[in-house]
Amino acid sequence: MKAVPVPSISGVWLFQPTPHRDDRGFFSRTFDAGVARSAGIDPDGFAQDSVSRSVRGVVRGMHLRSGAGEAKLVRCSYGEVFDVVVDLRPGSPTFRALETFRLSGDTQESIYVPAGCAHGFQALSEVADVSYRIDRAHDPSEDVAIAHDDPELAIPWPLPAALLSERDASAPSLADALR
Numbered sequence: 001m002k003a004v005p006v007p008s009i010s011g012v013w014l015f016q017p018t019p020h021r022d023d024r025g026f027f028s029r030t031f032d033a034g035v036a037r038s039a040g041i042d043p044d045g046f047a048q049d050s051v052s053r054s055v056r057g058v059v060r061g062m063h064l065r066s067g068a069g070e071a072k073l074v075r076c077s078y079g080e081v082f083d084v085v086v087d088l089r090p091g092s093p094t095f096r097a098l099e100t101f102r103l104s105g106d107t108q109e110s111i112y113v114p115a116g117c118a119h120g121f122q123a124l125s126e127v128a129d130v131s132y133r134i135d136r137a138h139d140p141s142e143d144v145a146i147a148h149d150d151p152e153l154a155i156p157w158p159l160p161a162a163l164l165s166e167r168d169a170s171a172p173s174l175a176d177a178l179r
Contacts, residue, residue, distance in 0.1 A: 001015060001016065001017045001018060001029055001032045001035050002015075002016050002035065003015050003016075003035050003036070003038060003039040004016060005039075006085075006099055006111075008094065008097050008098075008099045009085055009087045009094045009097050009098075009099050009117065010087065010092050010093055010094045010114075011092075011112075011114035011117075012085055012087075012099065012111065012112060012113060012114065012117070013039045013041070013111070013112040014101070014109060014110075014111055014112075015031075015032075015035065015036075015039075015073070015109060015110040015111075015112065016107075016109050017029050017030060017107075017108050017109065017110075019106075019107070019108060028108045030075060030077075030108050030110065030131075031043075031073070031110070031133070036073075036112075039112070041071075041073075041112060045071075045135050046073070046133045046134065046135050047134060047135060047136050047137055048133075048134050048137060048138070049131065049132065049133050049134070050131070050132045050134065051077070051129055051130065051131045051132070052129070052130050052132075053127060053128070053129050054081075054121075054123035054127070054128050054130070055123060055126065055127060055128075055162070055163070056123050056124065056125060056126050056127075056128075056159070056162065057122065057123065057159045057160065057161065057162025057163065058122065058123045058161075058162055058163045058164075059120065059121070059122045059148045059157065059161045059162075059163075059164055059168065060120055060121055060122075060130075060165070060168065061084065061118065061119055061120015061121060061145075061146075061148055061168065062084065062086060062118040062119065062120040062145065062146040062147075062148055062150075062153070062155075062171075063118060063119055063120060063143065063144065063145055063146075064088060064116065064117065064118040064119065064144050064146075065115070065139075065142045065143065065144060066142045066143075066144050067139075067142045068115065068136070069114075069115025069116045070115055070134055070135060070136060070142075071112070071113065071114050071115045071134075071135040072112075072113050072119065072132050072133060072134045072135065073110050073111070073112050073113075073132070073133040074103070074110060074111045074112075074113060074119065074121075074130060074131070074132055075103065075108060075109065075110040075111075075130070075131045076103035076104050076105055076121075076128055076129070076130050076131075077105055077108070077129045077130070077131045078105040078127065078128065078129040079104070079105055079123065079124070079125035079126070079127050079128030079129060080102065080103070080104040080105070080106075080123075080124040080125045080128060081102070081103050081104075081121040081122060081123055081124060081125075081128050081130060082100060082101075082102060082121060082122045082124055082157065082158050082159075083100065083101040083102070083103050083111060083119075083120075083121045084098065084099070084100050084101075084118075084119065084120045084121065084155055085098070085099050085100075085101075085111065085113050085117050085118070085119055086098045086117060086118040086119075086146075086153060087116070087117050088116055088117060088118050088178070089114075089116035089117065092116070098153060098154075098155065100155075100156065102124075103121075103130075104125075105129070115135070118144075118146055120148060120155075122157050122158065122159060122161070124158065124159065143167075144177055145167050145168055145171035145172075145177070146171055146172065146173070146174050146177045147171045147172060147173055147174070148161065148164070148168060148171070149161070150173045150174045152173065152174045152175065153174055
């Protein structure tokens with residue numbers, strides 16, 4: 001496994017495992033504390049693991065946390081997703097930069113999303129499971145959502161948004177969320 005910095009957004013890392021394939025399928029390490037540490041990420045700093053299952057076209061996001069924020073390690077464990085990270089840290093040299101990734105269960109790559117960055121994804125396969133390793137317990141009072149279709153973000157979603165949660169459907173624009 002190796003960690004590759006994503007230059008378009010400061011502090012974002014792509015973790016690329018080396019799946020071992022044979023006639024049975026594959027075996028892959030999906031997290032390595034030493035590799036995380038080499039990227040400047042405290043492997044002991046994660047507090048919870050979560051998973052979401054989505055059907056094709058579902059958009060989840062764009063989400064972030066207020067207060068101290070929330071860092072997360074995101075991986076598509078099954079299926080395929082179009083993943084999006086937006087830097088919303090005002091002091092960051094890459095403030096408002098956007099980067100997209102295709103994550104899949106075949107590659108098991110993970111994206112490290114630093115606190116203060118918005119994150120979202122769209123399921124591209126019939127079913128997609130996304131696993132999250134999060135650095136602090138969830139506090140719903142700190143949840144922030146931004147409209148996935150905000151023209152200022154201009155996210156190039158590959159499919160029409162099939163289903164949105166009520167929260168995501170009524171999410172404010174980026175400008176309103178930043179106020």
